[in-house]
Amino acid sequence: MDFDVIIGFETHVELKTDSKLFCDCPVDYDALPNTLICPVCTGQPGALPVLNKKAVEYTVRAGLALKCTVNRLSRFARKNYFYPDLPKGYQISQYDKPFCEEGRLEITSGDGQPYAVGIKRVHLEEDAGKLVHSSDSFEASEFSLVDYNRSCVPLLEIVTDHEKNPLRSTLEARAYLEKLRQTLRYIEVSDCNMEKGQLRCDVNISLRPKGSKAYGNRSEIKNMASFKAIGEALEYEIARQRGIIEGGGEIFQETRLFDEAKHLTLPMRSKEDAPDYRYFPDPDLLEIELPDDFVDNIRRSMPELPDQSVDRLVGQYNLPKEDALLLTRDKRVAGYFSACALFVQDRQRLSRWIIKDLFRLLKKSSLSIAQCPVPPEGFSELVNAVTRDEITEKMGRQVLEEMFERGVSAGSVIAEKDLKPIRDLKTLERLVDEVIAENLQVTAKIREGSTKPMDYLIGQVMKKTRGKANPKELAKLIQEKLLG
Amino acid sequence: MELCDRTASELARLLQKREVSSREITESVFRRMDEREEKINAYITRTRELALKLADQADRRYRHNESLSPLDGIPVAFKDILCTKGIRTTCGSLMLRDYIPPYDATAVEKVLKAGAVLVGKTNMDEFAMGSSTENSAFGPTRNPLDPERVAGGSSGGSAAAVAAGEAIVALGSDTGGSIRLPAAFCGIAGIKPTYGRISRYGLVSYASSLDQVGVLGKSVEDCALMLGIVSGHDKKDATSAHTKTPDFLRSLNKGLKGLRIGLPKEYFVEGLDPGIKERIMAAVSLLEDNGVHIVEISLPHTPYAVATYYLIATAEASSNLARYDGVKFGFRTRENVTDSIMMYELTRSRGLGKEVKRRIMLGTYVLSAGYYDAYYLKAQQVRALIKADFDKAFEEVDCMVTPVSPCLPFRIGEKITEPLQMYLVDIYTASLNLSGLPGMSINCGTIKGLPAGMQIIGKAFDEETVLRVAYGYEKSIYR
Ligand SMILES: [Zn+2]
Numbered sequence: 013m014d015f016d017v018i019i020g021f022e023t024h025v026e027l028k029t030d031s032k033l034f035c036d037c038p039v040d041y042d043a044l045p046n047t048l049i050c051p052v053c054t055g056q057p058g059a060l061p062v063l064n065k066k067a068v069e070y071t072v073r074a075g076l077a078l079k080c081t082v083n084r085l086s087r088f089a090r091k092n093y094f095y096p097d098l099p100k101g102y103q104i105s106q107y108d109k110p111f112c113e114e115g116r117l118e119i120t121s122g123d124g125q126p127y128a129v130g131i132k133r134v135h136l137e138e139d140a141g142k143l144v145h146s147s148d149s150f151e152a153s154e155f156s157l158v159d160y161n162r163s164c165v166p167l168l169e170i171v172t173d174h175e176k177n178p179l180r181s182t183l184e185a186r187a188y189l190e191k192l193r194q195t196l197r198y199i200e201v202s203d204c205n206m207e208k209g210q211l212r213c214d215v216n217i218s219l220r221p222k223g224s225k226a227y228g229n230r231s232e233i234k235n236m237a238s239f240k241a242i243g244e245a246l247e248y249e250i251a252r253q254r255g256i257i258e259g260g261g262e263i264f265q266e267t268r269l270f271d272e273a274k275h276l277t278l279p280m281r282s283k284e285d286a287p288d289y290r291y292f293p294d295p296d297l298l299e300i301e302l303p304d305d306f307v308d309n310i311r312r313s314m315p316e317l318p319d320q321s322v323d324r325l326v327g328q329y330n331l332p333k334e335d336a337l338l339l340t341r342d343k344r345v346a347g348y349f350s351a352c353a354l355f356v357q358d359r360q361r362l363s364r365w366i367i368k369d370l371f372r373l374l375k376k377s378s379l380s381i382a383q384c385p386v387p388p389e390g391f392s393e394l395v396n397a398v399t400r401d402e403i404t405e406k407m408g409r410q411v412l413e414e415m416f417e418r419g420v421s422a423g424s425v426i427a428e429k430d431l432k433p434i435r436d437l438k439t440l441e442r443l444v445d446e447v448i449a450e451n452l453q454v455t456a457k458i459r460e461g462s463t464k465p466m467d468y469l470i471g472q473v474m475k476k477t478r479g480k481a482n483p484k485e486l487a488k489l490i491q492e493k494l495l496g
Numbered sequence: 497m498e499l500c501d502r503t504a505s506e507l508a509r510l511l512q513k514r515e516v517s518s519r520e521i522t523e524s525v526f527r528r529m530d531e532r533e534e535k536i537n538a539y540i541t542r543t544r545e546l547a548l549k550l551a552d553q554a555d556r557r558y559r560h561n562e563s564l565s566p567l568d569g570i571p572v573a574f575k576d577i578l579c580t581k582g583i584r585t586t587c588g589s590l591m592l593r594d595y596i597p598p599y600d601a602t603a604v605e606k607v608l609k610a611g612a613v614l615v616g617k618t619n620m621d622e623f624a625m626g627s628s629t630e631n632s633a634f635g636p637t638r639n640p641l642d643p644e645r646v647a648g649g650s651s652g653g654s655a656a657a658v659a660a661g662e663a664i665v666a667l668g669s670d671t672g673g674s675i676r677l678p679a680a681f682c683g684i685a686g687i688k689p690t691y692g693r694i695s696r697y698g699l700v701s702y703a704s705s706l707d708q709v710g711v712l713g714k715s716v717e718d719c720a721l722m723l724g725i726v727s728g729h730d731k732k733d734a735t736s737a738h739t740k741t742p743d744f745l746r747s748l749n750k751g752l753k754g755l756r757i758g759l760p761k762e763y764f765v766e767g768l769d770p771g772i773k774e775r776i777m778a779a780v781s782l783l784e785d786n787g788v789h790i791v792e793i794s795l796p797h798t799p800y801a802v803a804t805y806y807l808i809a810t811a812e813a814s815s816n817l818a819r820y821d822g823v824k825f826g827f828r829t830r831e832n833v834t835d836s837i838m839m840y841e842l843t844r845s846r847g848l849g850k851e852v853k854r855r856i857m858l859g860t861y862v863l864s865a866g867y868y869d870a871y872y873l874k875a876q877q878v879r880a881l882i883k884a885d886f887d888k889a890f891e892e893v894d895c896m897v898t899p900v901s902p903c904l905p906f907r908i909g910e911k912i913t914e915p916l917q918m919y920l921v922d923i924y925t926a927s928l929n930l931s932g933l934p935g936m937s938i939n940c941g942t943i944k945g946l947p948a949g950m951q952i953i954g955k956a957f958d959e960e961t962v963l964r965v966a967y968g969y970e971k972s973i974y975r
Contacts, residue, residue, distance in 0.1 A: 056579075058700040099823075
């Protein structure tokens, strides 16, 4: 049987506002436990939430970047459930009137074609605290402690559409999540650091026979925080459901957990056990009316989006699209490139140097572009030196490494190592003569018409110059000497 | 007359003239407590040491002509639902028996900044759920006028304290009538201002869209004085209004002449104690003698007010009280538990009282999937109709006069086993919480020694007219 796979994402992203969603406490992931708390975010009796305007701005910015409709009227709702990390016994979230609805995010689909993934809604809610267990799991622990630093941190929830352009494969799911993360980083609303839990996903999967219009029951896998886990869980779940349906069985709607160690999903609770969250409008917060000029201002000041960045690099600098895609994957790299492009004429060479050489060095030392010890001006100087044949490509790489390791300029490395190419004809001729004298057998072969040993001779001269001569020039010289 | 039996306004004048000291007044209040608290039980926590210290500070300010406000040096009590930094705040519940807030409620902060002397935290129905102050983990408060009877609730401790001279003025809270009813039962004055007039920050939530801080005093003037001090926008409460606080004291003397006062006919029907009706009508005649025009009006959705109130209040309460789970603060069961669910269940079963649990269960049901539309949503729709009734009626009148309660103070234990009977006590007061309008309760005479209360209802943010009518009536009575 052939199946259509339908995948849905509920992605939670922590916004990088200075303060929390409903109180003035700072947001800082590295602070000591329970040092960034107050009556509001610990749910003290009588404390009341007051909405952080910046978080609304970020939400609207995200909504606009995802081509959503921004609702004029929206409100917060309480999601009621008990859990030790939830200080008030309810989470302030959004239910029937989210800030943004009905958008799309363009990805490159499995067949290489563009595909606009449907976005159902983008809403704002508060994060819960963090449980720290005395043992590996909640169940096995003698005691657990709660850190409320994270409590009330603004959380963006982005939900994909099930009906309008849903995700149809693990490949698309991955492309979607990458593009979403890239977009949110571009618009600077979140760092989306998955290791720090700043981006987490609930993923749901259902299968239906190809061509069928009805939806199959779906299983939901909760709280995943790495691409690897999401990919594995999806593959496992698709295979599991396929196996059951092909075996004549039935899929039940349920929530499952992904066991990363065993690479499989396990049932957590069935539809019947699904909690009733008793959503209702939060009476502590009034309905929010977003004035037109508030939304317009956000629209006007919208940072460049990834697709626009690619178009700009292709259009303005004449780069191949593949290069542009690589350079724009991280906004800061695109920024680095643009900064260099102010000083460098040969943009294609610049792009190659960043993609091949700078990326290699960054990767080797596990640095991000923001931590790159070579500033754009210095990098430009190096690329220009190569372009002007002041140094060879190979030397350039050595120089870059020195610059990278010691944080010095290209010029000073070149001077210090005496890397300036030998341009003086007399010196070169003297060296060529020496090499010819030392390799009489080889030169004889060349005189007989063989071209092969040419490279060997050039290599020998290069050795004497410690790589500082231009090989093309040397070839010309040797030929003149041997063949007249 | 003892100092503790005088009004805040009188005492303020005496303090200003340095004829008495705050210490003398405060000592008089504590002497009264020593005499009567055993019987009345108006307080959960008394703060004698702190009070004397605050009184001495106030006296020093008076000596240096640096008094902070007319309330400087006046003994006040706070309902134990208002958070006081460093002083336990119990909400009348075992759950919060040992809870010490890390912060002051905004209303508390304003009163203390005005120089008032905090004498204690008053008794109340647990989490403000009740109409008699019998639902307290610290025992019932008794009516100072007749200790066999209830003081009304839920701010019964505040009302009894003021009535008995155990405080000069007090803060309370009103979700369905919780200031106006005990004020009426104890024969004093109390006002629930418009929703949003006073910050709710630090007022422990029962039903957020209905809760409002208010004041209780022996006279209308005292209420006006205190109201002026606690009102005003607070950026810590998103529902607090951006309205300027008028000079309430100045509005008192504007007289009654020419005012149009409505009598909603639905408030004078069967179920109302005939004696109370008689007293109200007598008061109405007196107002008429003073130049007021009386207009019969209609608030047709009145019969639905109590049901609507209990649906919305319990729904919000079920969520607001979820934080009392034994995890972070307050009571936690000492029994052996095998998991967190069991810890929640035992903690909440033991830590919360019967009426509170009843309302949490009702509210949980009201919000449940499949019932939400039929109950909560419907109740919100009726709430809008009740509000529209008032809007329409207020096109014709400046304020309204009604009874506060359908009955006189009842005996302790009389209604405690009959929750529905108890709920009906709020029949004339709950509509104002649903519509957010200001309402004041003042005494309009006694029946066999028991006080009858008259409610004056005003337009939104027009406490001035409410106070003006109340003051005009009070003056004409004493003339
Ligand atoms: Zn906080």
